Amino acid sequence: MSKYDHQKIEKKWQKRWEKEKSFIAEFPSEKPKWYSLIEFPYPSGDGLHVGHIRSNTAIDIISRKRRMEGYNVLYPIGWDAFGLPTENYAIKTGLAPQVVTKKNTDIFRRQLKSLGFSFDWDREINTTDPEYYKWTQWMFLKFFEKGLAYKAKVAINWCPKDKIGLANEEAAGGVCDRCGGPVEKRMKEQWMIKITAYADKLLEGLKDVDYIPQAKIQQDNWIGRSEGAEIEFPIVIASEAKQSHFKIASSLSAPRNDLINVFTTRPDTILGATYVVLSPEHKLIGELENRIENLADVKNYIAAAAKKSDIERTEEGKQKTGVELKGITAINPATKEEIPVWVADYVLTGYGTGAIMAVPQHDQRDREFAEKFKLPIVDKPLVSWEEALKVTDGKKTVKYKLRDWVFSRQRYWGEPIPLIHCEQCNWVAVPEKDLPVKLPKVAKYQPTDTGESPLAAMTKWVNVKCPRCGGPAKRETDTMPNWAGSSWYFLAYIIRGESANYQLPITNYFDAFKYFTPVDWYNGGMEHTVLHLLYSRFWNRFLYDLGLVPVAEPYKKRTSHGLILGEDGVKMSKSRGNVINPDGLVKEFGADSLRLYEMFMGPFDQAIAWDPRGILGTSRFLERVWQIGTTKTTSLHSQVFKDDVGLERLLHQTIKKVSEDIETMSFNTAISAMMIFVNECVAKQTISQSVWQKFVLILAPFAPHIAEELWEVLGNKNSIHLESWPKFDPNKIVEDSFELIIQVNGKMRGKANVPIGTPQDEAEKLALEQSSVKKWIEQKTFKKVIFVKDRLINFIV
RNA sequence: GCCGAGGUGGCGAAACCGGCAAACGCGGGAGACUUAAAAUCUCCUAGUCGCAAGACUAUGCGGGUUCAAGUCCCGCCCUCGGUACCA
Numbered sequence: 001m002s003k004y005d006h007q008k009i010e011k012k013w014q015k016r017w018e019k020e021k022s023f024i025a026e027f028p029s030e031k032p033k034w035y036s037l038i039e040f041p042y043p044s045g046d047g048l049h050v051g052h053i054r055s056n057t058a059i060d061i062i063s064r065k066r067r068m069e070g071y072n073v074l075y076p077i078g079w080d081a082f083g084l085p086t087e088n089y090a091i092k093t094g095l096a097p098q099v100v101t102k103k104n105t106d107i108f109r110r111q112l113k114s115l116g117f118s119f120d121w122d123r124e125i126n127t128t129d130p131e132y133y134k135w136t137q138w139m140f141l142k143f144f145e146k147g148l149a150y151k152a153k154v155a156i157n158w159c160p161k162d163k164i165g166l167a168n169e170e171a172a173g174g175v176c177d178r179c180g181g182p183v184e185k186r187m188k189e190q191w192m193i194k195i196t197a198y199a200d201k202l203l204e205g206l207k208d209v210d211y212i213p214q215a216k217i218q219q220d221n222w223i224g225r226s227e228g229a230e231i232e233f234p235i236v237i238a239s240e241a242k243q244s245h246f247k248i249a250s251s252l253s254a255p256r257n258d259l260i261n262v263f264t265t266r267p268d269t270i271l272g273a274t275y276v277v278l279s280p281e282h283k284l285i286g287e288l289e290n291r292i293e294n295l296a297d298v299k300n301y302i303a304a305a306a307k308k309s310d311i312e313r314t315e316e317g318k319q320k321t322g323v324e325l326k327g328i329t330a331i332n333p334a335t336k337e338e339i340p341v342w343v344a345d346y347v348l349t350g351y352g353t354g355a356i357m358a359v360p361q362h363d364q365r366d367r368e369f370a371e372k373f374k375l376p377i378v379d380k381p382l383v384s385w386e387e388a389l390k391v392t393d394g395k396k397t398v399k400y401k402l403r404d405w406v407f408s409r410q411r412y413w414g415e416p417i418p419l420i421h422c423e424q425c426n427w428v429a430v431p432e433k434d435l436p437v438k439l440p441k442v443a444k445y446q447p448t449d450t451g452e453s454p455l456a457a458m459t460k461w462v463n464v465k466c467p468r469c470g471g472p473a474k475r476e477t478d479t480m481p482n483w484a485g486s487s488w489y490f491l492a493y494i495i496r497g498e499s500a501n502y503q504l505p506i507t508n509y510f511d512a513f514k515y516f517t518p519v520d521w522y523n524g525g526m527e528h529t530v531l532h533l534l535y536s537r538f539w540n541r542f543l544y545d546l547g548l549v550p551v552a553e554p555y556k557k558r559t560s561h562g563l564i565l566g567e568d569g570v571k572m573s574k575s576r577g578n579v580i581n582p583d584g585l586v587k588e589f590g591a592d593s594l595r596l597y598e599m600f601m602g603p604f605d606q607a608i609a610w611d612p613r614g615i616l617g618t619s620r621f622l623e624r625v626w627q628i629g630t631t632k633t634t635s636l637h638s639q640v641f642k643d644d645v646g647l648e649r650l651l652h653q654t655i656k657k658v659s660e661d662i663e664t665m666s667f668n669t670a671i672s673a674m675m676i677f678v679n680e681c682v683a684k685q686t687i688s689q690s691v692w693q694k695f696v697l698i699l700a701p702f703a704p705h706i707a708e709e710l711w712e713v714l715g716n717k718n719s720i721h722l723e724s725w726p727k728f729d730p731n732k733i734v735e736d737s738f739e740l741i742i743q744v745n746g747k748m749r750g751k752a753n754v755p756i757g758t759p760q761d762e763a764e765k766l767a768l769e770q771s772s773v774k775k776w777i778e779q780k781t782f783k784k785v786i787f788v789k790d791r792l793i794n795f796i797v
Numbered sequence: 798g799c800c801g802a803g804g805u806g807g808c809g810a811a812a813c814c815g816g817c818a819a820a821c822g823c824g825g826g827a828g829a830c831u832u833a834a835a836a837u838c839u840c841c842u843a844g845u846c847g848c849a850a851g852a853c854u855a856u857g858c859g860g861g862u863u864c865a866a867g868u869c870c871c872g873c874c875c876u877c878g879g880u881a882c883c884a
Contacts, residue, residue: 003836039884041884042883042884044884080884083883083884084882084883084884085883085884156882157882165882166882167882167883168880168881168882168883169882169883169884170882170883171882214800214801214802215801217800217801218800218801218879220800221799221800221801222800222879222880222881224800309880310880310881311798311799311880312798313798346798350881365798402881403881405881406881406882408882409882410882411882481882482882482883482884483884486884525878525884526801526802526877526878526879527878527879527883527884528879528884529801529878529879530800530801530879530880530881531879531880531881531884532884534881560802562802562803562877562878563877563878565877569876571877597822600809600810600821600822601809601810601822602809602810603810603811605802606802606803606877607802607803607876607877607878608809608810609808609809611808611809611823613808613823613824614808614809614822614823616822616823617821617822617823618822620822620837621822623836623837627837668809668810668811668821668822669810669811669820669821671821671822672810672811672820672821672822673820673821675821675822676820676821679821682838739817741816741817743816743817743864743865745864745865746816746863746864746865747865748817751817772851783864784864785864786816786864786865788816791816791817792816792817792865794816794864794865795864796864
């Protein structure tokens with residue numbers, strides 16, 4: 001009896017897989033394809049997180065099972081390496097982000113390989129590789145070319161002390177996380193991408209995909225399509241003659257400063273509209289400035305609102321704030337009544353028209369506001385939509401919550417936006433032959449104190465000739481958001497398999513796309529189910545509309561894993577000191593034990609706290625498997641065993657359970673079923689080889705190293721991943737008896753072991769023979785007997 | 798606030814379509830083996846009352862539907878994810 005030497009055996013098989021290129025996806029191939037995808041990691045300086053292992057193992061299990069089922073599996077890996085943490089590290093240490101990224105990805109690669117994931121390492125990608133971002137830039141230029149990229153003024157977080165723009169995370173709670181000072185809002189010109197033009201397509205696409213329902217709902221709600229109406233409320237200015245301003249707009253298209261255009265999803269409630277509310281950023285306020293009698297109050301209020309984020313504005317719950325615009329009123333176009341106009345930050349600029357008609361009788365928020373400021377709440381009858389629109393001259397419109405994508409960052413560590421600004425020609429695309437526009441080396445990674453990216457200081461790099469007219473021009477110095485590179489990476493893996501340096505043009509890869517896409521199963525975190533998923537669906541849909549990719553929806557199926565929290569039940573973080581380093585666990589218990597524990601620890605889709613003792617259970621389980629596999633079967637090779645019907649039945653039940661549970665990601669119960677099987681084997685003197693062999697096969701996707709070794713011990717020459725997935729025999733899983741539950745008035749009073757298929761009359765007879773049942777029934781009369789076949793009998797007395 | 802998910806023993810959890818609540822594992826207890834310890838193996842382990850047979854109470858809280866509710870319905874409370882520049 002020798003102990004299982006995980007260190008030696010795991011290394012042995014990892015070497016062999018690498019040498020034999022066991023997990024390389026082939027193209028072209030006669031086999032059916034299977035494309036498994038995990039969200040490629042951000043290579044942070046902290047090293048691999050145990051959470052990565054959870055998601056990677058789950059999809060590894062599915063990928064390995066699919067190979068055994070005869071598929072040509074693509075399960076790729078790469079690095080989503082642009083982003084803030086690396087940049088901030090570079091700012092602090094002066095080390096180039098390129099160098100830091102190289103170091104971090106080397107660590108991640110070694111760690112991932114030590115866990116035996118069946119990745120196709122030949123297709124490894126890195127979003128910060130200029131050959132990779134050449135494509136990201138090329139695709140951005142397609143958006144530009146099609147008029148979907150445009151410039152607009154957008155509010156950013158600005159620290160007036162540090163003189164830099166801040167990410168939302170760096171400005172949490174309205175405080176700069178560098179200096180602790182207050183953060184302001186500042187308007188800045190940014191590149192935008194018109195994702196809103198795809199709102200309906202993105203909604204429709206959801207109908208055809210197999211996402212977990214909450215992911216679909218989140219996407220649906222985020223896009224937030226709502227049908228309503230725009231209705232214009234004429235303005236009355238107290239200081240002027242009222243009559244002259246009492247008019248309905250003749251043209252709805254031209255913006256006018258004597259009307260407030262509101263958006264409502266409930267035009268039918270118009271008779272109850274008792275005031276109008278503008279968002280603090282509404283431009284009418286500026287235009288009517290000299291007519292507002294309490295201008296100082298209004299300006300104070302607007303300044304205070306500017307300091308809050310949208311979330312802060314609305315989350316202060318029932319404490320609504322606002323200021324009336326004194327001297328200005330509006331006319332309800334349906335009732336012709338003069339009603340007050342307020343400014344309040346519960347109305348958001350970005351949604352609808354930035355102005356609402358308040359109907360406190362029908363809307364909770366309006367009611368709270370009205371109650372607080374003693375505004376009238378009237379109960380007027382509803383009218384039909386048609387009537388409302390007719391009497392107000394309003395028009396039906398569709399609005400979306402979805403806003404356009406802010407695509408600029410004033411940062412170094414991102415893809416340079418490949419545009420050049422020329423005084424004569426305005427914005428001009430960098431010609432395809434000049435891509436990629438590489439990130440130049442800079443001395444400082446800190447944004448400049450005008451809020452521009454550090455690239456702006458590279459005058460040599462910035463000043464170029466206009467590609468169109470040859471005149472003096474300047475490069476765009478903004479870079480792209482981290483979302484850019486991850487929006488199309490599932491295509492990059494396919495390209496990378498055909499061309500190591502991702503040669504353009506994209507049309508070369510259409511056949512490979514046709515074979516491999518869509519991704520058959522994409523797993524990721526719930527934290528990505530809105531933004532990343534939506535951005536990449538949009539990006540792919542855009543390429544599809546250009547005829548460059550063959551499928552409209554990139555991901556056929558989407559599932560989500562739960563976060564792994566620290567032992568203390570909170571998110572793992574360096575500062576809390578609750579981070580688990582997988583290296584030590586792999587060394588002490590082995591990759592298979594760790595993989596198994598992470599799959600066994602709880603339901604895959606739920607957040608769970610790390611239990612440092614939990615791995616002991618799966619490690620003991622594997623040790624038992626090893627002992628059985630090396631003593632109870634192999635030493636008795638040539639012997640003929642009497643069939644053990646009970647164990648064979650359990651084997652087939654286990655194959656069924658494990659096969660099904662993998663598909664529903666119920667890995668914890670699959671492992672529990674395998675434990676039950678192994679516990680049963682422990683009690684046996686000998687186990688027939690044919691039974692044991694099948695068990696090793698179903699264990700293989702979970703614990704591939706030990707399974708390979710035991711497979712070899714059984715006398716097999718080929719790797720276990722070349723074998724077929726075992727099928728259960730439906731005839732062999734059937735039990736012949738079951739425990740009948742006997743209830744009286746719904747309470748369990750007895751049990752009886754009876755054959756499957758026992759009819760009601762027999763069950764009744766058997767039940768009433770039991771003294772423990774009888775005493776609850778004696779001297780009472782039956783009202784009813786409920787009989788559930790092969791399960792229970794319930795006497796109502 | 799809004800959108801989404803969750804709440805079951807000392808702990809992680811299981812429970813198909815409404816049908817024995819607590820499978821499997823961790824921890825704990827007792828025993829075997831051992832000079833001893835570790836490892837391993839066997840048994841016990843929701844709570845209360847009871848000598849016992851057993852009875853009662855239990856799935857965040859309060860109601861409801863049902864022969865029967867962890868599961869379905871209504872109303873709350875708490876925790877987590879997202880909230881558009883963390884990824």
